[in-house]
Amino acid sequence: MINDLTNVRNIGISAHIDSGKTTLTERILFYTNRIHTIHDVKGKDGVGATMDSMELEKERGITIASAATYCQWRDHKINIIDTPGHVDFTIEVERSLRVLDGAVLVLCSVGGVQSQSITVDRQMKRYKVPCIAFINKCDRSGANPFRVMNQLKRKLGHNAVALQIPIGLEADMEGVVDLVSMKALYFDGENGELVREESIPDTLLEEAEEKREELIDSASMFSDELMEAALEGNVTEDLLIGAIRKGTLTRELTPVLMGSAYKNKGVQPLLDAVTELLPCPSDIENQALDMDNNETTVTLASDSDKPVVALAFKLEDGKYGQLTYIRVYQGSVSKGSTIVNARSGKKVKVGRLVRMHADQMEDIDTIPSGYIGALFGIECASGDTFTAKDMHLSMTSMYVPEPVISLAIVPKDKASQNNMSKALNRFTKEDPTFKTYVNQETGDTIVSGMGELHLDVYIERMRREYNADVETGMPRVAYRETITQRGEFNYTHKKQTGGSGQYGRVAGYLEPTAENDFEFENKVTGGSIPTQFISSCEKGFKACLAKGPKMELPVTGIRVLINDGASHAVDSSEMAFQAAARGAFLEGYARAKAVIQEPIMTVVVETPTEFQGAVMGTLNQRRGMILGSQDEGAMCVIDARVPLADMFGYSTVLRSSTQGKAQFTMEFSDYKQVPQSIAEELIKKAQENKKNVA
Amino acid sequence: MKTDQKKAIRLGTNSRLNGHGLPAYDNIINLKERSFMMLKKDLTLRNPLRLLGKENQDILPKGGFGAVLARAGVGKTAIMVQLSLETLLRGKNVLHVSLSDPVNKVSLWYKEVFHNLADQYNAQQVNQLWESILHHRFIMTFKVEGFSVPKLEERLADLTEQNIFLPDMIVIDGFPFDDGVEASLKQLKAFAEDHDLCIWFSVRTHRHEKPQPDGIPPELTHIDDLFEVVIQLQSEGKNIHVKATKGGRTDGLASGLILDPSTMLMVTESD
Numbered sequence: 001m002i003n004d005l006t007n008v009r010n011i012g013i014s015a016h017i018d019s020g021k022t023t024l025t026e027r028i029l030f031y032t033n034r035i036h037t038i039h040d041v042k043g044k045d046g047v048g049a050t051m052d053s054m055e056l057e058k059e060r061g062i063t064i065a066s067a068a069t070y071c072q073w074r075d076h077k078i079n080i081i082d083t084p085g086h087v088d089f090t091i092e093v094e095r096s097l098r099v100l101d102g103a104v105l106v107l108c109s110v111g112g113v114q115s116q117s118i119t120v121d122r123q124m125k126r127y128k129v130p131c132i133a134f135i136n137k138c139d140r141s142g143a144n145p146f147r148v149m150n151q152l153k154r155k156l157g158h159n160a161v162a163l164q165i166p167i168g169l170e171a172d173m174e175g176v177v178d179l180v181s182m183k184a185l186y187f188d189g190e191n192g193e194l195v196r197e198e199s200i201p202d203t204l205l206e207e208a209e210e211k212r213e214e215l216i217d218s219a220s221m222f223s224d225e226l227m228e229a230a231l232e233g234n235v236t237e238d239l240l241i242g243a244i245r246k247g248t249l250t251r252e253l254t255p256v257l258m259g260s261a262y263k264n265k266g267v268q269p270l271l272d273a274v275t276e277l278l279p280c281p282s283d284i285e286n287q288a289l290d291m292d293n294n295e296t297t298v299t300l301a302s303d304s305d306k307p308v309v310a311l312a313f314k315l316e317d318g319k320y321g322q323l324t325y326i327r328v329y330q331g332s333v334s335k336g337s338t339i340v341n342a343r344s345g346k347k348v349k350v351g352r353l354v355r356m357h358a359d360q361m362e363d364i365d366t367i368p369s370g371y372i373g374a375l376f377g378i379e380c381a382s383g384d385t386f387t388a389k390d391m392h393l394s395m396t397s398m399y400v401p402e403p404v405i406s407l408a409i410v411p412k413d414k415a416s417q418n419n420m421s422k423a424l425n426r427f428t429k430e431d432p433t434f435k436t437y438v439n440q441e442t443g444d445t446i447v448s449g450m451g452e453l454h455l456d457v458y459i460e461r462m463r464r465e466y467n468a469d470v471e472t473g474m475p476r477v478a479y480r481e482t483i484t485q486r487g488e489f490n491y492t493h494k495k496q497t498g499g500s501g502q503y504g505r506v507a508g509y510l511e512p513t514a515e516n517d518f519e520f521e522n523k524v525t526g527g528s529i530p531t532q533f534i535s536s537c538e539k540g541f542k543a544c545l546a547k548g549p550k551m552e553l554p555v556t557g558i559r560v561l562i563n564d565g566a567s568h569a570v571d572s573s574e575m576a577f578q579a580a581a582r583g584a585f586l587e588g589y590a591r592a593k594a595v596i597q598e599p600i601m602t603v604v605v606e607t608p609t610e611f612q613g614a615v616m617g618t619l620n621q622r623r624g625m626i627l628g629s630q631d632e633g634a635m636c637v638i639d640a641r642v643p644l645a646d647m648f649g650y651s652t653v654l655r656s657s658t659q660g661k662a663q664f665t666m667e668f669s670d671y672k673q674v675p676q677s678i679a680e681e682l683i684k685k686a687q688e689n690k691k692n693v694a
Numbered sequence: 695m696k697t698d699q700k701k702a703i704r705l706g707t708n709s710r711l712n713g714h715g716l717p718a719y720d721n722i723i724n725l726k727e728r729s730f731m732m733l734k735k736d737l738t739l740r741n742p743l744r745l746l747g748k749e750n751q752d753i754l755p756k757g758g759f760g761a762v763l764a765r766a767g768v769g770k771t772a773i774m775v776q777l778s779l780e781t782l783l784r785g786k787n788v789l790h791v792s793l794s795d796p797v798n799k800v801s802l803w804y805k806e807v808f809h810n811l812a813d814q815y816n817a818q819q820v821n822q823l824w825e826s827i828l829h830h831r832f833i834m835t836f837k838v839e840g841f842s843v844p845k846l847e848e849r850l851a852d853l854t855e856q857n858i859f860l861p862d863m864i865v866i867d868g869f870p871f872d873d874g875v876e877a878s879l880k881q882l883k884a885f886a887e888d889h890d891l892c893i894w895f896s897v898r899t900h901r902h903e904k905p906q907p908d909g910i911p912p913e914l915t916h917i918d919d920l921f922e923v924v925i926q927l928q929s930e931g932k933n934i935h936v937k938a939t940k941g942g943r944t945d946g947l948a949s950g951l952i953l954d955p956s957t958m959l960m961v962t963e964s965d
Contacts, residue, residue: 010729154796408852512818613852628790628797628833629849631840688962 004190005282005302005370009274010327012096012129014083014120015106015200017478020136023105024270025080027071027133030077031193031268032071034357038191050647056568068325071107076275089453090119093432094399095313097123100325102278104270108159109258112632113151116604119358119667121156125401130248132255132277133158137423139167139173139260142634149256158254161218163209163244163273164266166258167204176259176266179212180240185269189455205609210389212570216464219243242278281370286329288385288393291342299329301694306338307331307388311395312380315430323679324375325356329395331388332368333375339389344395352376367502370466382432392447400432404599406448407455408439408473411479418447427458434458448478451666452648477645479672480597481548486511487592491565493580495621501571504529504580506537508562510588518545519559529565529577536574537562538551540581549586550594551686556671562584595628596679597671599644605654609636609661614657623675641669726805730735733819734783737812742897752781752863757887759879759920760894760941763911764927768934770896771867772958773927774797775807778865778896782827789861790831791846793838800833800867832859838870843881852907864893871897871913879920910939936960 013021029035068081081096097103103124107117123130133152135145145166152160164176167184177200188194200208216235220227221313229235231686247253257273259266281301288309289295308331316323326333330431333339337350354361354374380386411417411453414502424436424447426468434454435617436447452475462468502555506529513519520538529537541560548555565580603624607615612629615638619626624642647666655661674682715814754760762777764770778788792800803822812820834849864886869875886893899911910918911926918924923941927934936951956962 014754155798512823514818536855613856615860616852617856620856625829626832626858627801627828628835630797631834631836631845631849633837637797 005274006280008280008370009078009278010081010099010101010370010372011078011278012081012083012093012100012467014093014096015105015108015117018260019082020108021106024104024267026135026367027261027264027267028078029069029071029169029194029270030191032073032254034071036068038478044149047076049096049398053336061615068374070355070357073271073275075407078271078274079522080321081372083174088449090123090450091431093123093489094118094473097127097129099311099313100129101281101284102274104274105131105133105254107135107148107152107174108140109135109138109145109148109609110140111606112148112319113155114665118323120155121158125251128251130251132257132270132273133160135256135258136261137322138169138258139171139263141170142585143169143173145169145256145258146331148538152254159218159247159252159257161215161244163215163255163259164257164259164269164292165208165211167201173263173265176257176269177208178269179215180237180244183210185266187265187268188439189248191269197530202296205689214246216240218510219247222232222250224247224255242677245277249279251282254674257350274295283322283672286360286395288395291392302369303330304332307335307391308335308337308371308386309388309391309393309395310339310367310386312378312382312384312386315380315382315433321377322379323354324368324380327372328367328369330369332366332642333373333386334366338389339386340389340391341380342387343381344384344391347389348376348378348386350375378504382430401452402478402669403435403449404478405450405451405455406446406476406478406600407459408444408446408476409459409470410444410473412471416470419466420462420470423458423462423466423468427461440599444473446476450668452554461614470655475648477598477643479551479553481553481555482597482671483510483512483589483592484673485593487588487590488587489584489591490564491580491584491587493576493583495576496571502573502579503568503570503577504533504573504576505564505566506562506577506580506584507564508560508584510585510592511559511561512557512592513559514557517556517558518542521559521561523561523563524565525563528567530567530572533567533572533577534562534573536577537565537581540578541580541585544582544589548594549589551596551671551683554599555589556597560588577621595673598674600641600669600672601644601647601666602669603639603642603647603650603664603666605640605662605664606635607638608634609660611658611662612636612638615662617656618650618657622650626653642666643672644668703881707888724793731811733815733823736781736815737823741800752892753777754863754892754894754922756890756891756892757827757883758922759883759886760892760923760925761791761897761914762925762927763897763899763913763939765899766930768927768929769953769958770898771803772807772953773925773936773960774865774867774896775803775896776811776960778831779808779811779827779862781863782830783785783832783919786862787830787832788913789850789864790833791864791929792835793841793866793870795835797833797835800835807958810959815823816866817831832861836867841869843878843885846882847885861891863891866893869895869897878918878957879917882947883920910937 013025016023026038030038052089071080081100083093083096094567105117105120106112112418122439131204134195137143138145149160149162152158163179165179175184177553182196182200186196186198188196196388216226216230219240220230220243222321223239224248225240226235226243229239244253244255248255255264255269255277255438259270275541281579286300289298290298308328310326310328311331312324312326314325333350333353335350335353338347339350340347351641356374361374364373378440385393387393409420411420421526427434434447434449436445438444439446447455447458449458459470459472462470489511493502495502519602520541522534524534545555547559603619605615609631616626619638619640619642621648622642624640627639627641630637650664654664702885729730762773763769778790780790791799808824809820812823832853836845882893897913899913906915910924912923914921918940921940924939926937926939928937934953934955951960
């Protein structure tokens with residue numbers, strides 16, 4: 001593998017569900033000669049898109065797992081990650097963006113900036129990923145790329161600037177006008193593989209000149225040279241592209257391209273833009289934390305000769321063992337070399353190295369700095385850093401949201417039980433947002449995840465890939481407990497009747513905190529609790545958080561402060577203080593007005609305006625708080641916050657009340673206190689369940 | 695009937711509960727509830743907007759129109775949001791119609807202005823208060839070209855017929871005061887009277903247009919009789935003065951109001 005980093009691009013393709021990311025990736029692979037036939041998502045030929053290699057993905061027409069692939073375009077090597085659009089699989093987007101240098105934000109020219117586009121944009125901001133926008137589906141009726149561009153400015157706050165204008169729209173779409181070269185581009189051949197350059201049609205000349213002026217105006221903010229050239233009237237293509245690139249890399253400018261991937265229009269210019277405008281690995285400053293030096297940040301050099309630093313960002317368990325996707329940030333990982341897992345300190349010998357192309361792989365000898373590849377047979381967790389020997393660096397890890405929904409699953413027979421545990425073992429390892437545990441009281445296996453579809457997909461995968469038939473219970477919401485006011489405690493744990501005694505007194509208070517799940521502060525003075533027992537107190541309090549006294553739900557948002565206590569020269573021990581802290585917690589908790597909280601979802605419904613009233617009615621019935629409605633012409637967007645507990649089965653209700661014309665997206669927003677009447681019901685239910693178990 | 699209906703909606707579906715999901719008993723004073731009410735009252739009292747009207751009363755009567763006039767970028771939206779917040783804090787429902795900004799941006803305006811207004815109070819209580827007033831606010835956004843009075847009525851009917859939301863006040867930001875405005879305003883006036891609500895408009899004025907001798911700008915020349923209150927934002931030197939050109943208090947209390955450019959909040963000059 002030749003390592004000229006300026007010709008390498010690590011990009012992601014992400015967007016709202018059904019914007020055509022996978023279709024676009026399919027065209028990119030075709031034009032870069034990675035595949036020789038185009039297959040459609042949910043295609044009639046029964047093959048499905050290359051990147052949707054999972055059977056379930058092909059059937060449902062959605063991307064579930066992000067897939068990596070590699071292609072070459074005009075001397076540039078492009079690693080592409082196609083990510084899911086559905087918000088339930090958001091972790092896939094999150095980990096892809098963590099390791100990418102640039103992204104293509106695909107937007108639908110009819111649907112515009114939809115809710116998931118907003119989420120993806122937020123994720124891009126989090127990892128400071130520069131992006132270019134591609135307005136897809138310009139062949140659809142109702143297509144209006146400039147409206148979408150305006151939304152990009154208004155809703156996402158991007159400084160969006162058009163690099164192209166369409167030649168015709170909807171069914172009449174023929175091609176695009178490139179505003180940099182001022183040429184009309186048409187896409188001929190059976191699959192649009194032949195790009196024909198012509199002069200701009202007279203009817204579009206005025207518009208093209210006006211838009212080019214706007215483009216030069218915006219780009220000249222990033223280059224004095226361009227500004228001077230613009231004043232003198234001799235703007236060259238290189239100068240213009242250089243300025244646009246500068247703005248794009250700092251995320252201050254978002255170049256917008258347009259086309260229709262499905263109709264094979266505008267994809268090659270997009271590939272040109274990827275190579276010309278998006279950063280190469282050495283354009284991005286990557287940092288790691290020096291664990292030996294108080295976690296100070298160290299800037300990594302994209303140099304293959306330096307000691308290696310790589311991040312394992314995704315795990316996949318296949319028939320040949322665990323496949324670990326890594327991005328090498330510094331140095332190179334070669335076959336036979338030894339690397340160290342920074343978390344566990346374990347030395348690992350690198351065996352097989354591969355480059356991924358959807359579900360197929362190609363053996364390689366080295367993954368140089370700046371590249372993405374995969375290792376075989378390495379035991380590690382998602383987010384682990386691999387370094388050279390004697391280095392103790394750790395890459396900052398990625399944001400993993402907490403699961404919000406859970407489901408009890410019961411295997412149908414003995415064989416299924418074994419297979420189910422194998423499947424769960426693999427899935428939890430691969431996906432940090434999918435968790436599983438056994439309910440100690442009911443003995444049920446509980447799986448939890450980010451939404452109904454998320455769990456649905458895993459249960460289906462269990463059945464298909466592991467032959468594990470399971471029955472599912474009703475979905476359960478991840479309720480939790482917290483306190484609403486300060487509750488003081490002064491508890492003495494005393495057991496001095498025979499044998500070795502136990503003694504410890506802990507005093508202080510609990511109070512609510514919004515910043516963290518748990519905070520502990522020690523304000524004990526004069527040694528009333530000896531220093532060696534303070535950590536036992538913290539341990540004791542922490543142990544109480546797993547099961548709250550009110551409903552045995554996890555307790556969060558609590559700050560514990562201890563300011564007094566007492567010990568006994570002989571009978572005080574770590575155990576005694578842990579027990580005292582547990583007692584103190586119960587005492588303080590009883591005074592702190594505990595409440596139950598439930599997850600609230602941000603729900604965005606896009607509906608034709610005639611159904612607006614009906615949709616609002618459905619949201620209102622679900623205890624939803626409608627924040628507002630946005631009129632977008634024929635369509636209208638309703639923003640609401642609805643408790644997750646009331647959202648089960650909403651897609652069916654929405655379909656039936658809007659003749660199937662509305663769609664909605666849902667994403668976790670925050671936790672809110674449940675109304676008293678519902679809290680009472682929940683407590684009653686929990687008590688009944690407890691009785692049944694007993 | 696409408697007022698009763700509004701009251702019923704404000705009480706929520708379960709009238710045994712107060713605004714925080716706690717049981718509301720008439721003869722028991724809930725200390726937490728009382729301090730919460732005090733915060734609400736304090737914020738309302740501290741709000742200099744009351745200087746424009748009578749204490750604890752609406753600035754506009756039912757069916758009344760108010761206008762906030764200023765040149766572009768001076769702070770019309772900030773004032774409109776403050777007018778709305780003042781009403782929301784008194785437990786009334788406000789429909790905010792924006793013809794210029796999306797829902798998220800309008801929401802952000804409210805969040806910013808509210809937190810600036812309440813920044814010296816206990817954060818937990820402020821958050822609780824914020825959550826409680828959100829139920830009384832509804833944001834609707836339209837494109838200017840797609841907006842019409844019948845359309846607004848239709849959208850509002852979607853809400854009122856199902857008892858989802860009944861506004862006591864409507865705030866319309868970005869309403870085009872162009873040639874055909876008189877007919878639309880008359881339609882809106884009838885609508886406001888029918889529904890027992892008042893409406894505030896933001897009106898953009900222009901530097902080159904001189905006001906009439908009574909201070910009314912040309913945008914409102916033939917329609918100023920429709921408006922009960924007209925507030926103007928005028929930049930004089932470093933300050934932006936808030937002046938009631940028509941209506942409001944006449945005892946001079948309102949004359950010392952300025953807009954603080956750092957928080958976009960109205961303050962009295964003595965502050």
